[in-house]
Amino acid sequence: MSLLSFRGVSVRYGSHTVLKDVSLDVAGGEVVGLVGESGSGKSTLARAAVGLAPVTTGEILLDGRPVPNRGRARPVQMVFQDPYSSLDPRMTVGESIAEAMRERLGKEARRAEIARLLALVHLDASRADDLPVRLSGGQRQRVALARALAARPEVILADEITSALDVSVQGAVLNLVRDMRRELGLSMLFISHNLAVVRYVADHVAVLYAGEIVEYGPTARVLGAPQHDYTRHLLAALPGAVRRTSSGNGRPAPTSALKEQT
Amino acid sequence: MRAARVLLRPVGFAGFGLLTVVLLVAVFGPVLWDGRATVIDTGDLLAGPSGEHWIGTDNLGRDLFFRVLVATRLSITLALAATAIGMVLGVVLGAAPMLTGRRVARFITSAVNVLVAFPGLLLVLFFAVVFGVGARGAALAVGLAGAPAFARLCHTLLSGVSERDYIAAARIAGVSKFRILVRHALPNIAEPLIVNATMAAGGVLLTFSGLSFLGLGVQAPSYDWGKLMQDGLNGIYVHPLAALGPGIAVVLAGLAFNLTGEAFAAAFGIDVIPGVARVRAVRGAAGESAGPAVAAPDPEPGTVLSVDGLRVTIPGARRPIHAVRGVTFAIRDGEAVGVVGESGSGKSVTALAVARLIEEPVRVDANHLVFAGEDLMAADDPASLRKRLGTSLVVVFQDPMTSFNPAHRVGPQLAEVGRFHQGLGRRAAFARAVDRLHAVKLREPERRARQYPFEFSGGMRQRAMIGMGLMGTPRLIIADEPTTALDVTVQRQVLALLGEVRGDTGAALLLISHDVSVVTEVCDRVLVMYAGLIVEELPARDLGTLARHPYTRALVAAVPDMETDLTRPLAVIPGTPVDPSDVPAGCAFAARCPLADDHCRAVEPPLQADAAGNRVACHKAGWPLPADSAEVTV
Ligand SMILES: Nc1ncnc2c1ncn2[C@@H]1O[C@H](COP(=O)(O)OP(=O)(O)O)[C@@H](O)[C@H]1O
Ligand code: SF4
Ligand SMILES: [Mg+2]
Numbered sequence: 001m002s003l004l005s006f007r008g009v010s011v012r013y014g015s016h017t018v019l020k021d022v023s024l025d026v027a028g029g030e031v032v033g034l035v036g037e038s039g040s041g042k043s044t045l046a047r048a049a050v051g052l053a054p055v056t057t058g059e060i061l062l063d064g065r066p067v068p069n070r071g072r073a074r075p076v077q078m079v080f081q082d083p084y085s086s087l088d089p090r091m092t093v094g095e096s097i098a099e100a101m102r103e104r105l106g107k108e109a110r111r112a113e114i115a116r117l118l119a120l121v122h123l124d125a126s127r128a129d130d131l132p133v134r135l136s137g138g139q140r141q142r143v144a145l146a147r148a149l150a151a152r153p154e155v156i157l158a159d160e161i162t163s164a165l166d167v168s169v170q171g172a173v174l175n176l177v178r179d180m181r182r183e184l185g186l187s188m189l190f191i192s193h194n195l196a197v198v199r200y201v202a203d204h205v206a207v208l209y210a211g212e213i214v215e216y217g218p219t220a221r222v223l224g225a226p227q228h229d230y231t232r233h234l235l236a237a238l239p240g241a242v243r244r245t246s247s248g249n250g251r252p253a254p255t256s257a258l259k260e261q262t
Numbered sequence: 263m264r265a266a267r268v269l270l271r272p273v274g275f276a277g278f279g280l281l282t283v284v285l286l287v288a289v290f291g292p293v294l295w296d297g298r299a300t301v302i303d304t305g306d307l308l309a310g311p312s313g314e315h316w317i318g319t320d321n322l323g324r325d326l327f328f329r330v331l332v333a334t335r336l337s338i339t340l341a342l343a344a345t346a347i348g349m350v351l352g353v354v355l356g357a358a359p360m361l362t363g364r365r366v367a368r369f370i371t372s373a374v375n376v377l378v379a380f381p382g383l384l385l386v387l388f389f390a391v392v393f394g395v396g397a398r399g400a401a402l403a404v405g406l407a408g409a410p411a412f413a414r415l416c417h418t419l420l421s422g423v424s425e426r427d428y429i430a431a432a433r434i435a436g437v438s439k440f441r442i443l444v445r446h447a448l449p450n451i452a453e454p455l456i457v458n459a460t461m462a463a464g465g466v467l468l469t470f471s472g473l474s475f476l477g478l479g480v481q482a483p484s485y486d487w488g489k490l491m492q493d494g495l496n497g498i499y500v501h502p503l504a505a506l507g508p509g510i511a512v513v514l515a516g517l518a519f520n521l522t523g524e525a526f527a528a529a530f531g532i533d534v535i536p537g538v539a540r541v542r543a544v545r546g547a548a549g550e551s552a553g554p555a556v557a558a559p560d561p562e563p564g565t566v567l568s569v570d571g572l573r574v575t576i577p578g579a580r581r582p583i584h585a586v587r588g589v590t591f592a593i594r595d596g597e598a599v600g601v602v603g604e605s606g607s608g609k610s611v612t613a614l615a616v617a618r619l620i621e622e623p624v625r626v627d628a629n630h631l632v633f634a635g636e637d638l639m640a641a642d643d644p645a646s647l648r649k650r651l652g653t654s655l656v657v658v659f660q661d662p663m664t665s666f667n668p669a670h671r672v673g674p675q676l677a678e679v680g681r682f683h684q685g686l687g688r689r690a691a692f693a694r695a696v697d698r699l700h701a702v703k704l705r706e707p708e709r710r711a712r713q714y715p716f717e718f719s720g721g722m723r724q725r726a727m728i729g730m731g732l733m734g735t736p737r738l739i740i741a742d743e744p745t746t747a748l749d750v751t752v753q754r755q756v757l758a759l760l761g762e763v764r765g766d767t768g769a770a771l772l773l774i775s776h777d778v779s780v781v782t783e784v785c786d787r788v789l790v791m792y793a794g795l796i797v798e799e800l801p802a803r804d805l806g807t808l809a810r811h812p813y814t815r816a817l818v819a820a821v822p823d824m825e826t827d828l829t830r831p832l833a834v835i836p837g838t839p840v841d842p843s844d845v846p847a848g849c850a851f852a853a854r855c856p857l858a859d860d861h862c863r864a865v866e867p868p869l870q871a872d873a874a875g876n877r878v879a880c881h882k883a884g885w886p887l888p889a890d891s892a893e894v895t896v
Contacts (some may be wrong), residue, residue: 052435072436086427100435166604171820171832196822237754
C-alpha cells in the first residue's frame with residue numbers, strides 16, 4: 001500500500017503562483033477527492049506529481065521517495081478529462097495500452113495482457129483492434145483507464161474524468177472507479193468540480209481555493225458540516241438538486257426501480 | 263474517402279487532373295518524344311511557329327514543343343527533389359526542439375525564425391553561389407532555402423499536437439522522447455505537412471526555373487523549362503512563343519501542384535459538422551431593422567417560436583443520418599424551455615436548425631418554423647435572413663472559445679454586431695459593447711474589451727458571449743450546453759446571469775443541457791429527446807417525480823446528487839444510444855428499456871398529449887419499472 005505525499009508543494013509560472021505550499025496525503029487504498037473551481041490549481045497539482053508541471057518548492061513523495069519521473073517504471077499514472085484528446089487517433093486501442101506496459105512482452109503475452117486490462121474496465125477484448133474513432137466517449141475513458149492500469153500503478157490521478165461524459169455514462173465510469181479501487185486496492189486522487197460525484201467515490205476531500213488547501217477531512221464531514229466559508233459557498237452553488245423523494249401522489253418513485261439495476 | 267471528396271470539388275478535380283497529365287508527361291515524355299526533341303534540322307534554325315513546329319525551333323533547329331514536353335521530367339524531378347530536401351531538413355529542424363534540451367531548442371527555434379524572415383530569393387541565390395552552378399547545386403540551394411519555412415510549419419504543428427493529452431499520457435508512461443515524436447507526433451501532423459509540401463512544390467518549380475533561367479541551374483546539354491526559357495529569351499521579340507512555351511508549362515505544372523494541395527487542404531480541414539456554418543457567437547433571427555418580410559402562418563398569439571415537424575438529415579458516407587426526425591414544439595414569450603437527452607440525441611442539431619445555422623448539404627425540413635411572426639423556412643439565403651432577423655435571436659454555444667474569433671479583440675467583435683445590425687457608428691458601437699460587458703458583470707469592461715478571447719477565462723468568455731447577445735434586444739436566447747465546460751461556481755453565475763437577462767429583456771430561453779439538475783432549476787418546461795425525437799414533455803418541477811417515460815426516469819436516476827445511496831452502484835442506462843443512420847423500427851428506446859415487449863419493438867409509440875398539455879411517447883407510460891432488471895454495464 002503506497003502513500004503519495006505532497007509536502008509543501010508550490011508551483012510558480014513566472015510571477016504567477018498557481019499552488020502555494022500545498023500539503024496533502026493520499027494513503028494506500030484510499031480515494032482522496034480534490035474539489036475547487038477551475039483555475040484553483042487542481043490539475044496543476046496532479047500534473048506536478050507526474051512531472052508535467054514544474055515544482056518550484058516542496059517535494060512529492062511516494063512511500064517516502066521522490067516520485068520517479070524517468071525510466072520505464074512509473075508507479076503514478078494519470079487519466080485526463082477529455083477522452084477525445086487523450087487517445088492517439090492513429091493508434092489502436094491495443095497499441096495505446098501496450099505502449100504503457102512496463103516490460104516488453106511477447107506477442108501472445110501482450111495480447112493476453114491487453115485482454116486482461118480491457119476486461120478490468122469492462123470492455124470486450126475485440127476492442128483492442130479498434131481505432132479510437134470507433135469508440136464512444138465513455139468507452140474511450142475506459143481505454144484511458146486501462147492504459148493507466150497497464151503501467152501497474154500504485155496511485156492513479158483522475159483529473160475530471162467524468163466531466164466530459166454524458167450523465168448516462170458518467171454513472172458507469174464512477175461505478176468502475178469504485179470497483180477498481182475495491183478489487184485492485186488502488187489509491188487515487190480524484191479531481192472533480194462536481195461535489196455529488198466526489199461524495200460518491202471519495203473517502204476524504206480536500207478543498208482547493210486559489211492554490212491553497214482551505215479544508216480537508218473525511219468526505220461526510222467536509223460536505224456535511226463544512227468549516228470553511230469557501231466550502232459552504234461551493235455547496236450552496238450546487239444546482240438545487242432534484243429532490244427525489246417519492247412524492248405523496250401515489251405514483252411509484254421512478255428512480256427506485258432503476259437504482260436496482262447495474 | 264477523403265480523396266473522393268477532393269475529387270468532387272471543381273478545384274480538386276482540375277488540380278488532380280492537371281497533375282496527373284503533368285506526371286504522365288514527365289514519366290513518358292522522354293521515352294516517347296526524345297527523338298523528335300533532339301533531331302537537328304539545319305534547314306529550319308530559329309524558326310517561328312509553323313504547322314510542323316508548333317512553337318518553333320531553337321538555334322539548332324530542334325523542335326521546341328517536343329523539347330518542352332521532354333523537359334517536363336527533369337523540371338519536375340528537380341522540383342520534387344528540392345522540395346524533398348527542404349521538407350526533410352525542415353522536419354529535422356522543426357522536430358529537433360522536441361528532443362533536445364530547452365536551451366538548444368530555443369536556439370534552433372530562433373535561428374529558424376530569423377531565416378524565415380530572410381527574403382527567400384536572396385537565400386536561394388546565396389546558396390546557389392555557395393554550392394556552385396549546376397542542377398545539383400541548384401537543387402540543394404532551393405531545398406535549403408525552403409527548409410526554414412518547413413521547419414517553422416513543422417514546429418507550429420508539433421506544438422499543437424504536443425498539447426494533446428495523449429502525448430502527456432505517453433510521457434507519463436515513460437515512453438522515450440524519440441518514440442513519442444515518431445509514434446505520436448509526426449503521424450498526426452503528416453497530413454498538413456504533405457499538403458503543404460504539395461503546394462510548396464509548385465513554388466519550388468517556379469524558383470528552380472528562375473535559377474535555370476539565370477544560368478545558375480541546369481546546364482547544357484541538359485535542359486529544363488527554365489533553361490529553355492533562357493534559350494528562347496534572345497529571340498523574344500521575334501518569336502515570343504519560344505520563351506513563352508516553357509513559361510506556360512511552368513505555370514501549368516505549378517498550378518497543378520497548388521490546386522491539388524489546396525483541394526486536399528480544404529478536404530482535410532473540413533469542419534466536423536459539414537454544412538453547419540461555423541458562425542460566430544450570436545446570430546440574429548427576427549426582424550428589427552426590416553419588418554417581417556414574409557407573412558407567416560401565425561400559430562398562437564404569445565408564441566415566440568413555433569416548430570412543427572422539424573427534420574434534419576445529414577448526408578452520410580453510407581446512409582443518410584437522420585439527426586432530427588420530426589420534432590414539434592412551441593415556446594411562449596418569456597418562457598424557459600429545457601432540452602435534455604444524451605449526446606447524439608439531436609439536441610444541438612435542433613437548436614442549430616431553429617436558428618437557421620445549418621447550411622447545405624444538410625437538409626432541414628419542417629411543416630413550419632416560425633419565429634416572432636416570421637417564417638424561417640421561406641426560401642431565402644441564410645445570410646440575408648440572419649441580417650433581417652437582427653439581434654432578436656441569440657445563440658450561446660458550449661465553448662465560447664470556438665465562437666469568438668481568436669484573432670480579434672473581444673470589444674470590437676461585440677461592436678461589430680451593433681454596427682451590422684443596428685447601424686451604429688464605430689465609436690457608438692464600441693461604447694455599447696463596453697456597456698454590455700458591464701451589463702454581464704465583467705469587471706473593468708473597458709480593459710476587457712481590448713483583450714483577446716484567450717485572455718478570458720471560460721466563465722468570462724461565456725459572459726462576453728451573452729453580452730454579445732445583449733447588443734440588441736433578444737426575444738429568444740438559445741443556449742447549447744452553456745455551462746457544461748464550467749465549474750459549479752461559475753456555472754451558477756452564468757445561469758443567474760441568464761436569469762437576470764431574461765428578467766430585464768423578457769426574452770424566452772431554450773436551454774440545452776445534459777445536466778438534468780440544471781434544467782430543473784432554470785426551466786419552466788422540459789423536452790426530453792431520444793434518437794432525434796421528443797419522447798416526453800413535462801413541467802420542469804415534475805421531472806424528478808412525475809416523469810412517465812422510462813428514458814426520462816432513467817436519465818434522472820443516473821445523476822448522483824448529495825443524497826445518493828453510497829452503498830449501491832449508481833444507476834446506469836444499459837446499452838448505447840441509437841445510431842441515427844440506422845434507427846430501428848418501433849420504439850427507438852426498446853433495446854434499452856426494461857419494459858419493452860414485442861409490441862414496442864414493432865409499433866412506434868406516438869407522442870400523445872394529455873389534458874394538461876404534457877406529452878409522452880411510450881406504450882407503457884408511467885408503468886412501474888421492474889425492480890430486478892438484468893445486471894448491465896454500458
Ligand atoms: N457532421 C455530422 N456528421 C455526422 N453525424 C452528425 C454530424 N453532426 C451531427 N451528427 C449526428 O447527429 C446526431 C445529433 O447530434 P447532436 O444534435 O449534436 O446531438 P446532441 O446535441 O443531443 O448531443 C448525432 O447522432 C450526431 O452523431
Ligand atoms: S414504448 Fe415500450 S420500449 Fe418504448 S419506452 Fe415505452 S415501454 Fe419502453
Ligand atoms: Mg450537443
